[in-house]
Amino acid sequence: MAVLLLLPAAIVIFGIIVYPLLRTLWTSFFAVDSPFPGRYPFVGLGNYRRTFSNSEFWLATRRTAYFTGVSTLAELILGILVGLLMNVQFRGRWLLRSLVVLPWALPTIVNATMWRWIFNPEYGALNALLTQLHLLPQYRSWLGSPFLALNMVIVADVWKNTPLAAFLFLAGLQSIPRDLFEAARVDGAGPIRSFFSITLPLLTTTVLVILVVRTIEAFKVFDIIYVMTRGGPANGTQTVAYYAYLQAFSNQLFGYGAAIAYVIALFILALALVYVRLLRTEVEI
Amino acid sequence: MATIARREQLRPRATARAPRFNSGRRRRLAYWVFIYAAAVLVGAIILAPFVWLLISSVAAPTDLLARPLRWVPEHISFSRYRSIFHGGQSSTADTFRASLVNSAIVAGSSVVVSLSVGIFGAYAFSRLRFRGRRATLLLMLSTYMLPPIAIVVPLYLILVQLHLLDTRLGLILVYCSFITPFVLWIMSNYFRSIPRELEDAARVDGCTRMGALFRVILPLARPGILATALFGFLLAWDEFLYALIFTSSTHAKTVPVAIAEFTGRFTVDFGMIATGGVLAAVPPLIIAFVFQRYIVGGLSAGAIK
Numbered sequence: 001m002a003v004l005l006l007l008p009a010a011i012v013i014f015g016i017i018v019y020p021l022l023r024t025l026w027t028s029f030f031a032v033d034s035p036f037p038g039r040y041p042f043v044g045l046g047n048y049r050r051t052f053s054n055s056e057f058w059l060a061t062r063r064t065a066y067f068t069g070v071s072t073l074a075e076l077i078l079g080i081l082v083g084l085l086m087n088v089q090f091r092g093r094w095l096l097r098s099l100v101v102l103p104w105a106l107p108t109i110v111n112a113t114m115w116r117w118i119f120n121p122e123y124g125a126l127n128a129l130l131t132q133l134h135l136l137p138q139y140r141s142w143l144g145s146p147f148l149a150l151n152m153v154i155v156a157d158v159w160k161n162t163p164l165a166a167f168l169f170l171a172g173l174q175s176i177p178r179d180l181f182e183a184a185r186v187d188g189a190g191p192i193r194s195f196f197s198i199t200l201p202l203l204t205t206t207v208l209v210i211l212v213v214r215t216i217e218a219f220k221v222f223d224i225i226y227v228m229t230r231g232g233p234a235n236g237t238q239t240v241a242y243y244a245y246l247q248a249f250s251n252q253l254f255g256y257g258a259a260i261a262y263v264i265a266l267f268i269l270a271l272a273l274v275y276v277r278l279l280r281t282e283v284e285i
Numbered sequence: 286m287a288t289i290a291r292r293e294q295l296r297p298r299a300t301a302r303a304p305r306f307n308s309g310r311r312r313r314l315a316y317w318v319f320i321y322a323a324a325v326l327v328g329a330i331i332l333a334p335f336v337w338l339l340i341s342s343v344a345a346p347t348d349l350l351a352r353p354l355r356w357v358p359e360h361i362s363f364s365r366y367r368s369i370f371h372g373g374q375s376s377t378a379d380t381f382r383a384s385l386v387n388s389a390i391v392a393g394s395s396v397v398v399s400l401s402v403g404i405f406g407a408y409a410f411s412r413l414r415f416r417g418r419r420a421t422l423l424l425m426l427s428t429y430m431l432p433p434i435a436i437v438v439p440l441y442l443i444l445v446q447l448h449l450l451d452t453r454l455g456l457i458l459v460y461c462s463f464i465t466p467f468v469l470w471i472m473s474n475y476f477r478s479i480p481r482e483l484e485d486a487a488r489v490d491g492c493t494r495m496g497a498l499f500r501v502i503l504p505l506a507r508p509g510i511l512a513t514a515l516f517g518f519l520l521a522w523d524e525f526l527y528a529l530i531f532t533s534s535t536h537a538k539t540v541p542v543a544i545a546e547f548t549g550r551f552t553v554d555f556g557m558i559a560t561g562g563v564l565a566a567v568p569p570l571i572i573a574f575v576f577q578r579y580i581v582g583g584l585s586a587g588a589i590k
Binding site for chain 1 (some may be wrong): 442
């Protein structure tokens with residue numbers, strides 16, 4: 001019975017994924033330099049050795065880790081603040097909730113295009129706004145220098161992804177019984193004290209869920225980079241997924257690209273396992 | 286109401302208490318000012334980029350390239366929207382129109398297929414006991430961690446062999462592989478929230494398991510199904526990497542690919558890109574705005590058990 005019910009879903013998921021996944025593993029052991037089947041020299045773990053000894057790969061990994069860490073942290077902090085705000089009963093709360101959901105629904109590519117246009121060095125709205133407010137003496141190229149560009153991509157990413165965190169926090173906040181806060185107030189705890197000793201500990205699960213989801217997403221980040229900077233300037237925004245894409249599709253090094261893709265997948269798997277362990281100690285699934 | 290009642294009680298008391306009471310009221314006032322200010326600030330940060338995108342789509346090119354920038358354009362024209370809907374004037378507009386149609390068909394079909402296969406699986410995970418239930422579910426969900434780049438090259442070759450490259454059908458097949466796990470995840474949690482007794486009652490009355498699923502569970506799960514369908518639609522509408530690599534012409538190219546293509550060119554018409562962006566954003570934004578409760582409810586039910 002169970003098998004019968006599960007079979008269609010299993011075919012759709014694994015039928016499409018398993019063969020390509022194994023094929024990519026196979027490819028990663030050969031020096032494949034064209035997308036078409038043929039005879040290519042076997043190199044064993046050569047592509048993996050090449051990955052780990054390549055400084056460009058490690059730089060891309062460091063940038064990805066920075067992107068992941070900073071954007072996830074910002075989304076957690078802003079998410080909890082917006083979540084708390086949406087949990088307060090005030091007139092117009094429904095409007096705020098309906099607005100907050102919008103950036104999350106905006107397609108990633110449109111988001112990237114929009115911010116690229118806002119950050120435009122000559123005609124961008126950010127330059128215009130900051131100079132007209134006299135906060136900036138002259139126009140600057142926001143996506144023109146490597147480290148600044150990476151941070152500006154993070155800004156665009158945080159703007160889009162904070163809403164998800166905020167709504168998960170809101171759901172978590174609503175599940176906390178009100179009596180707890182009442183009791184704390186009777187005991188003389190102020191709002192800040194009760195936030196740190198009641199609210200935050202009870203939101204641990206939410207924090208972990210957001211950490212898992214956002215870390216995985218950020219490690220796979222590709223679309224926003226592709227549109228906003230194409231990995232530039234001077235490779236300053238090149239993340240691992242983008243690096244793998246370049247190796248496979250621009251340089252036609254499919255074997256090498258496949259090896260990098262596997263390394264990324266293993267990274268994510270390792271992170272996910274750590275989180276699952278943490279989650280299991282926190283809550284019973 | 287409660288505060289007013291308390292105020293009435295306090296009033297006749299000794300005047301010595303008045304300053305303390307006053308400071309309490311001032312603090313309450315400050316609190317509400319802070320809350321509303323924060324809400325307005327959050328609203329502004331969210332809306333400003335959208336508004337600018339909208340303005341850019343209707344402003345004349347001279348307004349967009351003016352320095353200092355004119356926030357309110359002197360000339361407003363909907364000609365870019367018209368050229369996308371009526372076509373003929375520019376190849377950019379034609380591409381956008383075709384890609385909007387492709388996106389709608391691909392996203393809609395992938396959701397229908399994923400829901401029809403996923404609902405049965407989700408039901409099995411939530412109601413049946415079998416060996417390896419948890420492991421199977423985790424394995425299916427773990428496909429989410431897979432970077433698309435790890436399977437994209439072999440998939441490309443398969444699609445070539447099946448003559449499905451640059452077709453909507455090819456994209457639909459691939460999209461189902463990542464929407465179905467979400468259906469399993471959200472729907473199995475949703476089914477679990479429906480009391481088992483209802484189903485048992487139906488089966489006592491002579492329904493088969495399938496009969497109970499179709500007559501009792503599915504009607505009750507309608508809000509969950511709606512949320513899952515909308516969420517799946519947003520996922521498919523948003524997808525980029527597969528579409529970038531598997532499509533090349535207006536036969537199957539989706540909106541994200543069309544937009545990315547135009548941002549990459551050197552001589553760009555920013556207004557046209559903004560117009561394409563607005564049109565690409567409208568369907569998901571309307572869905573999210575109208576069904577905010579459903580989607581958010583479904584998502585958080587799935588995430589926090």
